[in-house]
Amino acid sequence: MSILNISAYRFVSLDDLPTLRERMLEQCxxxxxxxxxxxxxxxxxxxxxxxxEAIEAFLTWLHQDPRFAGMQAKESLSDDIPFKRMRVRLKKEIITLRHPTIRPEGGRAPAVAAATLKRWLDQGRDDAGREVVLLDTRNAYETDAGMFPQAVDYRIDSFTQLPNALAADQARYTGKTIVSYCTGGIRCEKAALYMQDVGMENVYQLEGGILKYFEEVGGTHWQGDCFVFDERGAVDPSLSPAPLKPLSSAEDAGDGAPHT
Structure with a gap:
């Protein structure tokens, strides 16, 4: 497989968006x-x-900007380029939650590394002895491709629905350690900050999301594949392209994973 696919993000204040868009589009x-x-x-x-070679050249160029220096990308390979064109878009939020008090660029929520989460799931508790609750912050069509089977899955159609789902279910998380997860880290980071903002305790994000988990520990405790937003459809725990194979309702449910 000769094509390198990368995903990356960084929460950082940007105030020169039109100029930055043109520079990035020209470089791409x-x-x-x-x-x-x-x-x-x-x-x-x-x-x-x-x-x-082209991806590495772009990242070298990008890292020359101090705002993006050291920004790390998740990698996977494919035989073909799974995009038809190149787009650089300006948006109000890079992941839409519509809660302006949540400003991730001001500081990250605590993160748990893939190997640590695997150990917690192996032993059934975190290192402080608390029960671990996994929270899937993705949309329902993504969780249908694969998930941690014991995770809470609210079957949302949009990330903006997550706050209301949490508000109706906060008692579930009392006294437990919460680990939010998503594809590459961006949604679970914002979700973790939101949960902290509304007073939920012992909240973590999965560092790098599912893709980093696959990269570092493979598919342990995972069921199915991971939906990706390109023409591959999904990747398996080896990060190889995988045709979308929705989990059956019986396989998908797992213990403690409501579908509401």
Missing amino acids: HALALKGTILLAPEGINLFLAAPR
């Missing part, structure tokens, strides 16, 4: 990259594909 076209870059006052979110 010069390197024949395809995919999508989202820019907003709160940061950047990108999904790009090309031969490795």
